[in-house]
Amino acid sequence: MEGRNMDYAVSAYETISDHATLSNQILWLSAVFGGIIMCKTVYELTGIISPLVYEGFIKLDKKKKLEWKNRGFSTFHAMFAAIGSLYFLVISNLFDEHGQKELIINRSSVSSDTLLGISIGYFLSDFAMIVWTYPTLGGAEYFWHHGLSLFAIVQSLISGQVQFYILIVLFTEITTPFVNLRWYLDVASKKNSTLYMLNGIAMFVGWLVARIILFIYLFYHLYTHFDQVKLVYYPLGFYTLLTIPSALALMNLFWFWKIAKGMVKTLTKLTKPHTG
Template identity: 65%
Template sequence: MAGFQFLKVGLIDIAGHATPTKELHWLLSVFVGIIMCKIVYDLTGVVSSMFFSGYAKLNKKEKLEWNNRGFSTFHAIVVAVASLYLLIASDLFDGGSKDELIINRTSTLSDTILGISIGYFLSDLAMIIYHFPVLGGMEYVLHHGLSMFSIIQSLLSGQSQIYILMVLFSESTTPFVNLRWYLDTAGQKKSKLYVWNGLALFLGWLVARILLFIYFFYHMFTHFDQVKKVYPLGFYSLLTVPPVLALMNIFWFWKIARGFVKTLTKARHSK
């Protein structure tokens, strides 16, 4: 009972800056994310059946994953573009553009993107668990769980959004991961597109999930005076969750590198 009371008080403290209008905006954004997943899931099936003759030959599990990767790709493109805009093109996080600490800066767009991402991760995690392990193993459950945990905290508190957006930009590698699966399922592993996509995935992962995370930790270190002002749960989450995600990225990068080398070797021998 005491633990529940502590959690309740903690959540009230985290969302203490929220107004009824903000809370409604957050809920609508999450709802939009869920509806987006449903619409794109259905559209993926319809469009694929119209333009890809092999779709009808897929079994039930393959069609499930095919459509699931459709809304996964769509979400990745949306959040990657929005994150890039907020981090670089807009002045939201410019060092000298505002008096407010970088760690505390938010905007209507950033709140919306975080809400949509929560809706996506909820939808995808629900499908992963319901169809487990067809759509992914425990590593995906861990990844989605940690992602939602961090995003929800940032949305409710209005803190650390710059770091959440950096991590969300790493979703830019997802379309290449999904295209690799699509080509494999369609029997196109020997095509030039498969090889070029493998190269794009390798380079994209290196930039968005390895080098960007190095910059992430560098930015935290150089702005640690601000990081220390984040509420306690958020502060300790910043110190623990990103390193776990970084280790997972390194592990997956090692597998991607091995797969790409194997693809190049096969392509060379087939000539």
């Protein structure tokens, strides 16, 4: 058994070496650059399209206009990342337990590398805007979230390992459009609308499924595949895989608590009988 584990460990390091070829490095840099261009393009398009959809956009102050457009490319990336992650995790056979002999921690593809590279471009763009405009676009929690996400995704891209777990975390971006729509409706003075209420319920359910239950599955998968997890390049990759999802899970629980409080408050107002 020890000899087999040693063989797997050697194989893991060989996988990293084989993965970081010059052609792959060019692909990664191109994908990251493409992600940055994507963010810039959607940012500008959001500024052009928004006045056609919402007349009040013109009257917003500079800070709100900046955040409005920032949330535009945030929403676009979230949908792109969630759909891409869902494809690799569920539709393709890249991570099929019985479809390949390769350890699941070592599986990657040109397409999955490209997705991770584009997401790195997004997180770099958003992180730069958060720093440049601080605290307009968010506080310390966003520094931690983006910093940890970037660190984990970059490691996975370069090593070619644990992309299965990275894509699970990326899929949780599916909740971001609901969060952004809530902000848009708030700014547009639509907090009392039916859409605001329905979006709040959808955000609660989506967060529960994608950021709580799915993380429970992630930790369960880590536990049941710990023989492979121990073979992730040591020690940086191994401890990163154990600590970053845990840190993100704590953040998700904190935000879920705030979302739940907000939903309860909204539903209480709606069900409270009106008095003369």
